[in-house]
Amino acid sequence: LPEGGVLPFDFGAVAGFLHRSGGEVRAVSATCTHLGCRLNLDAPARRLNCPCHRTSFAVDGVVLTHQLPVTPPPLPHLVVREAGGVVEVLVPPAGA
Numbered sequence: 219l220p221e222g223g224v225l226p227f228d229f230g231a232v233a234g235f236l237h238r239s240g241g242e243v244r245a246v247s248a249t250c251t252h253l254g255c256r257l258n259l260d261a262p263a264r265r266l267n268c269p270c271h272r273t274s275f276a277v278d279g280v281v282l283t284h285q286l287p288v289t290p291p292p293l294p295h296l297v298v299r300e301a302g303g304v305v306e307v308l309v310p311p312a313g314a
């Protein structure tokens with residue numbers, strides 16, 4: 219994952235997007251905080267778009283644009299770690 223890069227991942231129960239910024243890898247959920255639609259990655263724009271009601275998020279989870287009466291919350295971050303060139307995402311156990 220190069221600096222500035224964005225990668226989607228999907229473990230079934232948990233899906234999200236990894237991005238590297240300032241050398242650090244971070245991850246956000248791929249589930250829109252409005253009503254739970256799956257976000258789509260617009261890689262060239264480094265933007266996560268919701269197909270349901272046109273909200274868009276930055277890859278760090280901040281809301282960029284929306285047309286809702288109330289601004290939805292930012293995307294939650296997921297716990298990640300990187301060791302030896304391998305990035306791991308902590309996925310909570312089912313039912314947690």
Ligand code: FES
Nearest residue numbers: 250252253268271
């Ligand atoms: S579910 Fe994403 S904006 Fe409504």
